[in-house]
Amino acid sequence: MPSISSRGKNVPMSPFRKLVPFADKAKEAGKHVYHLNIGQPDIETPLYALKQVRENQLKVLAYSPAVGQLSYRKKLVEYYRKFDISLTPDDIIVTTGGSEAIQFAMLSCFDIGDEVIVPEPFYANYNGFAQIGSLNIRPITCDIEDGFALPPVEAFEAVITDKTRGVFITNPNNPTGCFYSREDLTQLGRLCKAYDLFLFVDEVYREFCYDGKEFYSALRLEGLEDHVIVVDSISKRYSACGARIGALVTRNQGVLEAATRYAKLRLSPPGLAQILAEATLDMDDSYLGQVTEAYDRRRQVVYNRLQAMPGVVSYLPGGAFYCFAKFPLRSAEHFCQWLLESFEHEGATVMLSPGEGFYATPGLGRDEVRIAYILNEQDLEKAMDCLEVALETYKAVEAAMEATPAS
Numbered sequence: 001m002p003s004i005s006s007r008g009k010n011v012p013m014s015p016f017r018k019l020v021p022f023a024d025k026a027k028e029a030g031k032h033v034y035h036l037n038i039g040q041p042d043i044e045t046p047l048y049a050l051k052q053v054r055e056n057q058l059k060v061l062a063y064s065p066a067v068g069q070l071s072y073r074k075k076l077v078e079y080y081r082k083f084d085i086s087l088t089p090d091d092i093i094v095t096t097g098g099s100e101a102i103q104f105a106m107l108s109c110f111d112i113g114d115e116v117i118v119p120e121p122f123y124a125n126y127n128g129f130a131q132i133g134s135l136n137i138r139p140i141t142c143d144i145e146d147g148f149a150l151p152p153v154e155a156f157e158a159v160i161t162d163k164t165r166g167v168f169i170t171n172p173n174n175p176t177g178c179f180y181s182r183e184d185l186t187q188l189g190r191l192c193k194a195y196d197l198f199l200f201v202d203e204v205y206r207e208f209c210y211d212g213k214e215f216y217s218a219l220r221l222e223g224l225e226d227h228v229i230v231v232d233s234i235s236k237r238y239s240a241c242g243a244r245i246g247a248l249v250t251r252n253q254g255v256l257e258a259a260t261r262y263a264k265l266r267l268s269p270p271g272l273a274q275i276l277a278e279a280t281l282d283m284d285d286s287y288l289g290q291v292t293e294a295y296d297r298r299r300q301v302v303y304n305r306l307q308a309m310p311g312v313v314s315y316l317p318g319g320a321f322y323c324f325a326k327f328p329l330r331s332a333e334h335f336c337q338w339l340l341e342s343f344e345h346e347g348a349t350v351m352l353s354p355g356e357g358f359y360a361t362p363g364l365g366r367d368e369v370r371i372a373y374i375l376n377e378q379d380l381e382k383a384m385d386c387l388e389v390a391l392e393t394y395k396a397v398e399a400a401m402e403a404t405p406a407s
Helices: 006-010 020-028 047-054 070-081 097-109 125-132 153-158 182-194 253-265 271-280 286-307 332-341 377-403
Strands: 032-035 092-095 115-120 136-141 164-170 198-202 228-233 246-250 322-326 348-351 368-372
Touching (some): 006 125, 020 032, 020 332, 032 377, 047 271, 092 097, 097 125, 097 198, 097 228, 097 246, 097 253, 125 136, 153 182, 164 182, 246 253, 286 322, 286 377, 332 348, 332 368, 348 377
Parallel strands (some): 032 348, 115 136, 164 198, 198 228
Antiparallel strands (some): 092 246, 322 368
């Protein structure tokens, strides 16, 4: 039998998907599973946008232009203007989700063996996309004790080599919820200009900033027009994860030309989903305001509950809808699997993402998890009830494992 490629064998498993078979079995056994493992909000997709798809009178669902419908890109230009970002439709390539924008950016900017600097923990799929493109991630480790704030720019400078081609961040951050300020971005921008590097910024959570924090886009950095590449998506902003509409945004003409060639290879971004995405931009800001307020309340629920759990280390995230937590145990991955296989509280359990998969440095994150606060407050309270009881119960499980001689 022919064998698959080494790339296929070694591509990393998604930490927020890898335990799905265990969750499915838990549900088959009659347990209710509170999904805090993945950023799939329970907030409804805007009815107005769904209605534009349902009532559309298309007779042929044809290919769109490879870079996306011009009408949608024009509306995106107006949307970005709200953030004091000046663009033209030609600066935007509509992609099949933010994931494709990441792939297009990496494939357009890196050759085999090149390096990209990424603060860790980071969005786990960056690892997979980097491997597909045969480039190497050089991690800069952030610390949960200070809410995963960016290290000093000198830490980035220290790992630059002749193979380094860029810096990649997410702002606000997935998986940590850390918010990066204008000063943070300015410092990174100066570094990228000094060393002639790309600055990739995943900005899909830009609306979700808390405690009066004001989002500052990397696209506003002066003198970095040829350095900055932004990844965007409607998935989280409008709770439309299944639409798979994202964007690659840059003023670098060489990158745009290369990414357009990749876009033409896959012919077209999703047609019906572009109709939905365009409709979201016809809405006023009240939907996003209400959604941000809802996530803020959920953030407080999770933070307050984690703070009350003995031995748990966490922090109050400044943006997005995630946080990391450090648990008093040896293996978060075993704990997360045990939650689904062997634990229940009042007929329910909770699904989390093991932290190790969000790091590039081996061994880090083994006692950490990512929590996505994407459920309503009542369900979050019940999920936290499950987690609190589980952590106490797991002490005996871990003690028994340690007492069992290795075979």
